[in-house]
Amino acid sequence: MFSLDYRVLGFGTPDEVDAWLFENPMRCPGALHFQDINATQLTYGIQTNSTPVARRGTYEDPTFKFQIPLQVAAEREMARLIIGDPNFSWTVGFKEFAHPATETFSTIAQAGPTFFLAIAMFGFVFQISALVTEKELKLRQAMSIMGLYESSYWLSWLTWEAFLTLLSALFTVLFGMMFQFDFFLNNNFGILFLLFFLFQLNMLSFAFMISTFVTKAASATTVGFAIFIIGFLTQLVTTFGFPYSTSYQKYYRTIWSLFPPNVFAQALNILGKATATPEDKGISWNQRGTCQSFETDCVITVDDIYKWLISTFFVWFILAIYFDNIIPNVNGVRKSVFYFLMPSYWTGKGGGKMQEGGLCSFFGSNRSADDATPTDEDVLTEQNLVKGQAASNEVDPGIAVQVRGLRKTYPGSFSMGCCKCRTTKPFHSVKGLWVNLEKDQLFCLLGPNGAGKTTTISCLTGITPITGGDALIYGHSVRSTAGMSNIRRMIGVCPQFDILWDALTAKEHMELFASIKGLPPSTIKLVAEQSLAQVKLSQAANVRAGSYSGGMKRRLSVAIALIGDPKLVFLDEPTTGMDPITRRHVWDIIEEAKKGRAIVLTTHSMEEADILSDRIAIMAKGKLRCIGTSIRLKSKFGTGYIANVNFTGNGHTQSPNINSNTEAPVNPNIESVKWFFKERLDVDPKEESRTFLTFVIPHQKEPLLTRFFGELQDREREFGISDIQLGLTTLEEVFLNIAKQAELESSTAEGTLVTLNLSSGASIQIPKGARFVGIPGTETDEHPRGVMVEVYWDQDDNGSLCISGHSDETPVPANVELGRPPSLSRRASRGRGGPVGYIIDPNQVPTTR
Structure with a gap:
């Protein structure tokens, strides 16, 4: 017996050997038992310790480490004994008998799904983030208002991203072949390329669908990486056989295969096993639809996986379009759950125009408590006119927009705080607006902040759903999807806040919106240049909009609103942030643009409203308070007339001996004029200096003015008057009085x-x-x-x-x-x-x- 301390021990019987081994565990690797020893026969047995021993981090096999060497040594010594030659020796080698390959582990099959998923997820996260960013910054809304079709929007995204996906799949396979991976070299190129392309395309449509549920770009990135982690975990499960084996029911595989990374992992698992050993030749194109010889539990082929990826691509893409339509956006706009069943959605007709005397939601709609009879006679006249036309289903051909009892109410909210509940009441932003907007005119909508101006424009352009009433724009109802689709093709909008791409130049903006408006491709470049020249942006046409000043951005927004020759233009505070010279130029553009179209203008500049408007309406607290021309409003709601009286020189001669610090003497002419106005009209000066007086004359004194100013003009020389000016009070004063x-x-x-x-x-x-x-x-x-x-x-x-x-x-x-x-x-x-x-x-x- 051979012990670990290199001693050879001798025992009389096998039992003594066993007894010693039990008393000294793990000290002896083996023993020889000799039974018959004579000149012609040697009989012996080998007893070894079969327990594996770890040495330097690896386990030693007892058979090859001690048993075979011991046997070789024993037989060599017996041969030397028999032949009598102590130097006799031979070499004994070990060779494994030929058998089928036993290596089935594939690095690509086991670890590949994680890395290949990561490649696709870079694009996936970017796609979600870009889609949600466009939604969050209202860039998509701006394009939709200008007439962009939903189908065009989604197809443009799909076309561009599919092209990038094709390049990604192609380079993934080519780089794999360049680095001499058997997975890429032995499997058919077409199988690999189609697999990577379909998987990334599937993730693209999945990104479209997920983006409809996310409203913030920051959240989109988080959601994207969360899906990547989920995909990584499900791929690990798939690698270990779930649920692609006969041990699991088919419905498990159906549900599991809906998530794109899962079928992708199974495909990599099949292709990886097909190239696991040097003897494996991979899968050819003709073998993609058959189970491979190494698959003992085959339930799905590569061809089946292709079909899954193609079918689920269309499932996610259709769901993306569906959810995009029925999930309310930030403004609460959404379509019916069954919108795709309506004929008007497919034909673009029906439900868009008033038919058979139907008044949409005018009759039968819930009336607001604030929708009371107006007190102003002009507003009441306008309301009765519109109501009469609505009741008879007649609209004057000269009317571009007819607003019929438009109401917008934002619902109240309920929240729970610490130990108490909080509720907010519904807010009535627009309370029953009835008005006609005529063609070839500029209609100015004035009002303080919160009056309902921007909300009204948002309702008319489809940004915000209306609560009640209706509006017809060139005969199309804003309440119907088909009607709004037709309306947006004929309107231009300059929003209150600029909605522009920082990375695009002004020229690229104009070309983009010209394309959306359907201009012929051959004229787009020329129209873009002319539009930019009109707003004096030619020199900055190739500069990114992100570097523009506030005034330049407003000019670009005005140019976008007017491109494509729209029939109706909404300008929401278009000259905000402009210098006086540029503002005057834009006023000229707006004045010229009135020809052949209707324009709706909102502004906080009373001068702008006074100069540009054909009719003015003032809203406050959601109600229309007055309507009419500028002169009409000034004469009706102003405090009266403003009379400016200027005097010749200073109206007195200063004595040389009067110290310059001495207060100037009172001008007797000024006092005489003040007495004259007080005596005749009973008014005092509003403003007074040594060279002029300003009086505000009430409307009640209007019958006296002709005789009064005739007499004042006759006494100009007596009073030392150089000039007399009479005018109505300013529009700003009217605005403030109404507000x-x-x-x-x-x-x-x-x-x-x-x-x-x-x-x-x-x-x-x-x-x-x-x-x-x-x-x-x-x-x-x-x-x-x-x-x-x-x-x-x-x-x-x-x-x-x-x-x-x-x-x-x-x-x-x-x-x-x-x-x-x-x-x-x-x-x-x-x-x-x-x-x-x-x-x-x-x-x-x-x-x-």
Whole structure:
């Protein structure tokens, strides 16, 4: 027996050997048992330790490590004994008998799916991110408004990405062959290329479908990598045989195969085993539809996997289009779940025009509580005209847009906070708008922020779904999908905020939207150049829009709105951010563009509205407050006429001995003119200097003006007058008066108060928009009804009303009625900022101050 300490031990019987081995485990690798020893026969047995021993990180095989060497050594010594030659020796070698290859492990089959999935996932994450970015930045919305078909949008994405996918699949196979991988060299090139192409194409349509559920680009990247991790885990499961074996039911394989990485992993598993050993020749093109000889449990072939990838591609692509239509976007627009069953969706006809006296949602729609009869006679006349035409289903041929009771309500919300629930009431953005917009005219829609202007435009262009009512644009209803599709082909839109691609140049923008508008390809380049020249962007035509200034971006947006000769153009604050010279130039462009089309303009510039508009409508708090020409609004809602009287020189001669620091003497001519206006018209100057006077004359004095100014003109030399100018009050004053009245009504109804700081240092609470306010606690024997002030309002940077000052305190006339807002009748008369002031009706104040 041979021990590990290189000693040879001798024992009398095999039992003694076994006893020693039990007492000394793992100390002896083997023993020889000699039975018959004579000159002609030697009989022996070999006993070895079959326990594998780890040495230097590998396990030693007892057969080859000790048993065979021991046998060779024993027989060599016996041969030397028999022949009597102590130097006798021979060489014994070991060779494995020929048998079929036993190596079945394939590195490509086991590890390949992970790396090849990673190749596809780079494009997958980018595709989701790019699609969602276009949606988040409203770039797709801008193209849709200008008439882009949904089919064109998706096909353009599919065409470009499919081309990139084809290149990716081609280079993947070529690089695999270049690096001499048997997987790529032995398997048929067409099989490999088609597999990689179909898989990446499948992931493309899967990305389209996933993008419809994601609204933020940052979330899209996270979702993309999450799907990559899921695909990695499911591929590991697939590599170990689930569910592609006869051990699993077919419906398991059906569900499992819907996820593209799973069938892709199985295909790699089959192709990898086909090239696992040097003797394997791979799979040829003709063998793709048959089970291979090495597959003992074949349930799916490479050809079956191709069919799965092709069919699921169409499944994901169709679902992407379907979900894109039925899932509400950020503006809440969506189609019916069964929209594809409607004939109008496929034909583009039906449901788009008013038929058989149908008034869409005019009759039978839910009426808002705020949809009350207007108080302004012009608004009421317009409303009755539109209602009459709607009832008879007749629209004047000269009408481009007819708005029929348009309403938009944003629903309230419910949220749960810490220990309490919070709810918000529905917000009525547009409350029953009835108006006609004529062809060849510019209709200006004015109003403070939150009045409903942009919401109205959004409803008319299909950005926001309307809650009630309807609108016809050249006979097509905005409520129907087919109607809106027809409308968008004939409109141009300059949105309130620029929607541009930072990476595209101005010329590329124009060519893109010219293509969307359907211009002939041969004229697109020329039209783009002419449009950019019109807005003075020719020199910056090849500069990326991301580097433009705010004014340049607005000019580009105006050019985009006018391209393609649209019949109706919406310009939402188009000149914001422009310098005066450029703004005047754009005004000329807009004025020229009125020919042959209708234009809807919103702006915060009263000068712009006054110059460009044929008709003006002012909205406030979702309602149409007034409508008419600029002159009509000024004469009706302005405080009256403005008279400017200029005097010759300074109107006096200064004595040489008067010190320059001495206050200049009063001009007697100015005092005479002030007395003349006070005596004849009972008005005081609004502005006064040593060279001019400005008076505001109420409309009530209009019958006296002809005689008054005739007499004043006759006495020009006597009064030292050089010039007399008479005009209506500005449109800005009309706007502020309308906005103040709307704010007053709203504040009165809701109980909204703002603080007015008086000159005396005290403060009172007044409803927003109140003009004349009585001050509580100022009643005295001299002024038994107290005193009042006129509050001056202006617009802040956000377009909201704010207090700009107030007049001096004057006694409250005896015939003036004092009152508080009804919503405050049950409240305490004192608020946080002081007592609540009295509201005075401006019509009761005899003199405009």
